[in-house]
Amino acid sequence: MSTRWWSSTEFAEFLSKLVPDSISRVEENACYLVPEKLVEAMMALRDDADSNFVHLTNLCAADYWDKFEVIYHIQSLEKNCIASVKVEVLDRENPVLPSVTSVWHGAWLQECEAYDLYGIRFENHPNLTRILLWEGYPGWPLRKDFLTMPGGLQPGLNEFAGTAAKPEPPVHTVE
Amino acid sequence: MSEIVKTEPFVMNIGPQHPSTHGVFRVKVTVDGEQITDAEMVIGYLHRSMEKLAEERTYTQNIPFTDRTDYLSSMSNNLGYCLAVEKLGGLSVPARGQAIRVIMAELQRLASHCMGAGAFANDTGAWQTPVMWFNRERERILDIFEMTSGARLTCNYMRIGGVAFELRSGFEEAVRNLLPRLQQTIADGQELLAENEIFIARARDVAVVSPETAIGASLTGPMLRGSGVAWDIRKADPYSGYEKYDFQIPIGYKGDAYDRFTVRLEEMRQSIKIVEQALDDLPGGPHSTEVPLAFRPPAGEAYARIESPRGELGYYLISDGGPSPFRFHIRPPSLINLSVLKEMTVGASVADAIIALGSVDIVVGEIDR
Amino acid sequence: MLSFLATDHWYDLRDLANLYRVVLEGLDHIFPTGLVYVLTALLGFIAFFVVFVLPSQLYVGVYGERRLIGRMQARQGPNRVGPLGLLQPVADAIKLLQKEALTPRSADRLIMWAAPVLFVAPAILIFAVIPFGPRMVFADIPVSLMYFLAISSLPVIASFMAGWSSNNKYSLFGAMRIVAMSISYEIPLVLGLLAVSVLSGTMSLQGMVYWQQDIPTWMILIQPIAFAVYFIGVSAELNRTPTDIAEAESEIVAGYLTEYSGMRWGLFYGMDIAYALGASAFAATIFFGGWSLFGLEQWVPPWLIFILKTYLFYFVFIWTRGTLPRLRIDQLMSFAWKFLLPIALINLLVVAVERLIWTSNDLPDAIVWAFGAVNIVLMVGIVFIWAKVFKYDPKKRPTKPRLVNEPGGYRPVDLEQGGPSL
């Protein structure tokens, strides 16, 4: 017994019945969703008895130079099947995507991580902060053009620009 | 009246330098008396941007990186990464290589759970004794790793298409001598801790995660199984020949810290069973297939996952046909298991929060990568 | 009973008071009368401290504890400095003296400086009333039991000062915990000891030793409940595991000692051991017959018997420390108020009734054996009933997880018919 991977065509067929107009295009290895319908489609996939995708396994983003993609691996524990869903983010300057934390609580930290490293803002996320890097870090390090971004690590430069000396923290007294 | 008679809440930092955060991990808790009213974790102290670095190196060069994410289970990390690359490149591993990988992964699980169970016992206040007892056996497992791969902690033993070297002579004997000792230590742990009245009082009904919460929060591994959800990648999606071995999935009753601890102990027993079976019919033949050093898998993507000691460890690779991955993503079980940190700690006392944190069994290297 | 065999010769080691007296008499010829009075006090303290407390602290407390716990934890313990590591405590002390005692910038300097000093003073005072032999007690005051309780309530204040003045949140937590613990456990402790005092009819420690010598018995056989209450209460007051929540290093780093370093920390550490020794000595006196050992004290030096009993009791402290996990503070509190206090009160009532029967009917001394039997039966009965009332059944609790063969979703727990009780 091993986990069944839903093929993209099978998935598209299933989802178009469940939530119409939620699929933008279907490719060989994944099915691309429309960002506006993302949360609705995910909610339906989670709650429908036939799909039962209750477990968000993996959420990550990827940079294809001209666009971002956010990849969701969702699985059903009882049916032992897994599917790969993608969403495209075309606006590089201001990438925005609806958050799926309302569907799966487990998306919380993974979306934070994607925001931290790619700068993709997830709308309606309860607390979207940088988790691995500090607030105010210049640039989004996992973008392919990170080195050419303002504040990125320039070739030949040994220090990050923008790491100014921090003020000494004040002494707090125990309340 | 109750507005007047109240204590003053204050913010307390647990970590980044604290004996119980198992590394540089920090939780900012707001405390009212002894009760926690808010908890916020602060991570990133150990961030080494491995995902970015990996985009500049070849597939084989990336294997040592995986050692250093979850530094308590390097073999499992190697295995997960190699499986992902093999899936991407459509490679197959010879039977002997698969069996050796299973033995190593299970020994690594034993070593990691030794650390996890011991550190958890330390968090409950059993002053170092269980840690030392479990670490004694962990050292012996690390001796076997050293004998096989030359390194104790960051083994770098798996390769794409198999394992790096053939097993040394005397390996099988060493492992067979070790297993009864491990059984004994697990039995000691069962008696000293799991059946200890104080331990039960401390860990039972603490940091309860309901199965619905656990599934919704994407928990995996002992955290998920402790909540009573039967989910183990080794059973559900067998890799590296796990379907050949006879073992069972331990699941807990209530999803509290005690269940997670006992699940870990039981998983150690099951791992011993698997290692014994794998040793009994260790196939002959080559240990690895020939893979060019600058391996160029075809363009595409692959998501491979294994059951690491901490949960589902996934590697998501995108290849553009070049010698290095276009995107290298690790699904870190330690980080995602911390999704429920707030649910576990808010409302509990500081002492229970430490227990909750200990029962997650985090490795900061994997959280921050 | 044979009379006490020790002679008045100064070389009779069975009674070290002889030596002390000889020295004092010699000094009396040299100094004016008033000064000898002061010198007696000083010499007594120095003698007690240097001969007994300091070596015990270093070699039982520091070295012995570390070696024994090392043995329990499958490791070596200190074995490098000197033969068998015997000089390790000395090396530690020298190291601590050399280290800088840091004071945080926002700390309350004066109180932070005064706390270790105030912590040390009661640790020395506590040994003033402990009888080491028939004539070897420094201050044989009639209320030495009360004295012991009074003195042992003082270090709490010093610990609180240490925790509060450091201006560290962990320290403050430790201070609050130690204060809460001490006021909770003081009450059952006093009530437990009151029962002992009621039965023996004296508040003097020396009187209790004589009482136990006369029966002859040990108080632990007559009053097991009082001993249990004392042991638990005193472990809580001394911060020994399983009740070391004030210094719980896995929770609040080092509790009230977090900001202390150097010899200031060393004073706390050393005096913690001295308090544990004092509590052991007290337990040995009250519950284990003190310096008497069923007649053997006439040949063996009584102080040796006493010290061995003290060390034996101290070993139990080390043993629990190496074995048990730590309880949570609310569990400890509810244990003190809901279990220890009622049980101590019941014990006090029963003992008072026994004492009344004994004295009003003029019964022979052997009747205490019957009392002892009654008390032991009572203790077993109470614990049994308690377990029944709270439906405590360890056999029905699952200590191993369920095992399943197939993966899938959530498997509900079947709680029907003889299932596990959670």
Place this chain on the structure above:
Amino acid sequence: MSGFGITVAFWILAALTLASAGGVMASRNLIHAVLFLIVAFLGVSGFFILLSADFLAMAQIIIYVGAISVLILFAIVLTPRAERDNSETSMVLPALLLGTTLAAVLLFVLYDANWNVTNVEPGLSAEVLGSALLSVWVLPFELASVLLTAALVGALMIVRRQEDEEGDSAS
């Protein structure tokens, strides 16, 4: 009370007690005030020892130093910081007046009282005290205990929260 040593001890104790009592009044920080109070209590117990009242001295330390001061410390730490310090008050003049009057009355009583030297053996053993409390003075003793119990129950009622009551009734 006689002898050189005892006289010296008395004066030292008196100075210590008075100085720390003054410290209680003068110190702005409440924690410091409580610590001064503890020293004052210890000094008072020293007086008891000088009067050969061993039992009372020990009871003084156990109850006042070991329990009451510790409770005060606990209460101060758990109080919000804003309400913790000794703040200025507008009642300085009335307080001064009241204090002076009280001191005058006490001094007058001290001066006026007929301090007899009795031949009663000094020293109050625990047995004597106990039997006196439970025979001659049994009514005040029991009344005091009833009062203290009532105070305890009252304090519990005041700090009891609404949600606790609900939780208790549910369980």
